Ligand code: FE
Ligand code: FE
């Protein structure tokens with residue numbers, strides 16, 4: 001932060017800041033997913049986390065492409081929101097003994113993560129278009145679509161058994 005200027009002055013600055021925020025978040029999620037897969041008992045849930053781990057690797061690569069297209073060095077800026085969501089998930093999971101209840105807690109935590117990502121990518125797509133970066137918008141839209149599909153898959157898993165098994 002400069003003495004007389006603020007770091008974010010233009011819509012472009014804001015776009016780049018948000019890009020660095022989601023880049024940080026994706027990297028944090030990448031580290032959390034193996035742990036979530038390890039804790040999951042239901043085979044579909046476990047498989048779902050493993051699939052999303054691979055998708056997340058691809059999402060990080062797309063973000064690096066967006067940085068490159070936009071002429072900015074890929075850089076992560078601390079995202080307190082994702083840190084909070086993941087820390088909270090760890091706390092709750094640590095307090096659950098029953099395996100089925102733990103699966104329900106993992107689904108709820110994963111959906112909080114997906115919803116954060118969906119809100120960020122939705123905004124990033126809109127801002128990329130506003131800035132005339134349709135090339136960036138297309139890549140960000142692919143990440144958004146994957147997050148939405150993951151969220152829907154989690155809802156399905158919850159409705160088709162995990163929550164009722166836990167009850
Ligand atoms: Fe993601
Ligand atoms: Fe953030």
Ligand code: FE
Pocket residue numbers: 052113114117147150
């Ligand atoms: Fe995700």
